[in-house]
Amino acid sequence: MGYFIELVVSGLAVGAIYGLVAMGFAVIYKATGIVNFAQGEMGMLSAYTTWALATTLGTGSLMTVFLAVLIGAVLGLVCERLIMRPMLGEPVLSVVLVTVGLAVVLRSVVTIIWGASPHKFEVAGADDIVQIGDIGLRVSQLGVLGALLLAVAGFWYFLGHSRFGVAMRAVAADEKTARLMGVSTARVQAVAWASASGLAGLAGALFAVIYGLTPTVFELGLKAFPATVLGGFDSVLGSGVSGLIIGVFENLVGGYLSSTLKDVAGFTLILVVLMVRPYGLFGEKRIERV
Template identity: 40%
Template sequence: MSTFLNLLVYGLADGAILALAALGFVLIYKATSVINFAQGEFLLVGAYMFYTAFVVLGLPLVAAVLVGVVVATLIGVLVERFILRPMIGEDPISIIMVTIGLSMLLKALVQMFYGTSPKSQPAILPRSSVEFLGATVPLNRLLVILIAAVVLTAFTIFFRRSRHGIAMRAVADDQQAAMTMGISVRRIFALAWVLAAVSALIAGVLLADISAVDQNLAGFGLMVFPVVILGGLDSVPGTIVGGLIIGLLTQFVSGYQDPGLATVVPYVVLVLILLVRPYGLFGETRIERV
């Protein structure tokens, strides 16, 4: 029972971080129809930007978070303005290749400035443990679940209640109709990239705190793709469900079977869901007649 509860908590924490990272992927796809293969590197850059502000510059925690948010916002705006906007109307394969090139560029820049060795960072979340149903579980993992839940709830309220959130949903549904209503599609595109970068920053900071600040963070970000395929490319609730499923599945396979097998399982799920339900659990099914 103790092992099960520990794996459950670890899986929920990993799933919550995956949901945050996948949220940015879905936002970009819904608003711009661009499949962003650089989402994992956004997570990597976010973690290193926070490390720079918090450790290298010695800023307080709140100030370091604000610096990270500002940098993530600038990255999102610059990528949309100077890399993706000139590609509007181009072949989708060309845009995909641009995002792949962007991922390589971001990873290379991180290696250039920080090297490839892991960086040490003071713990943000407490390292103590708590007793839960007879099992000892790490407090920082529980707090990761709580923080991710708060952030995901805030994003959900933003999409449903705020003017910009409603505008993003309108652009996602029909760009031409949104333009006739006076909505700036280009601004919504930029906002989607900014929110994707900010959600990746939060995911990267949480992941770095419970693991380490190193290049493997981008590898964790690769699991965004099984998450969004499972949940649905255009479904925000699907990212939450998909992230939790992948996180739990990975931890349970690692704990009860083989850790090596656990790294393969998310991609097995990806292949299976593409074969059985290519639009995902919550994705919108579209039928196109040509």
């Protein structure tokens, strides 16, 4: 029983990271209708930049988190303004392929600047152990769970109770009608990209603190993608919760079956779920008249 609890708890920690990245996927899809396949790479570049600044300036844990979110948000704004905004009105497939190209470029930039060698992302107190019953958890693992809870609560309030959040939901529901009602779709998309990249930056930095900083951090995008599909592309909060489900399921499969099956466990789960609920666990069923 103790082994099972350990697998679940460690799965929740990595699942929280998946959830943050998955929420970013959903935010951009909700505002623009496209999937940003550079989400993992944006988190990777933000993590490396945060590590470089934190190492140079000697920042504390809270300042490191703030830097990660800020750097990610700025990166998202730059990418949206210089790369994605000129693509407004173009076919969806073309825009998606641009995000694939952006992912390759960002991956190369990280390798050119920092190389392929792994780095230790040290943050004061992150490796301290907190004993909860018979389970020992690092402070960084508890921190990432807290970060996901804050992100879910923040987006719940933002999307449901703020004026800009309502505007974002209006754009997601019907972009043309939202424009006619005076909503600036360009501004909504800019905020969506900044928010999504900020979440990716936070996830990338927290992952690097717990597991180390390597160029393979971009794989977080691939690992988190099933969480977005499972939760529903139109459900930001559901994507965050689904990240926890994917993380726990992966850990249980790796612990009880085989570690080689761990990487495909999330995709296997979404195949099963989508057969029953094609719109995801928390997504809205859309009925179109023809």
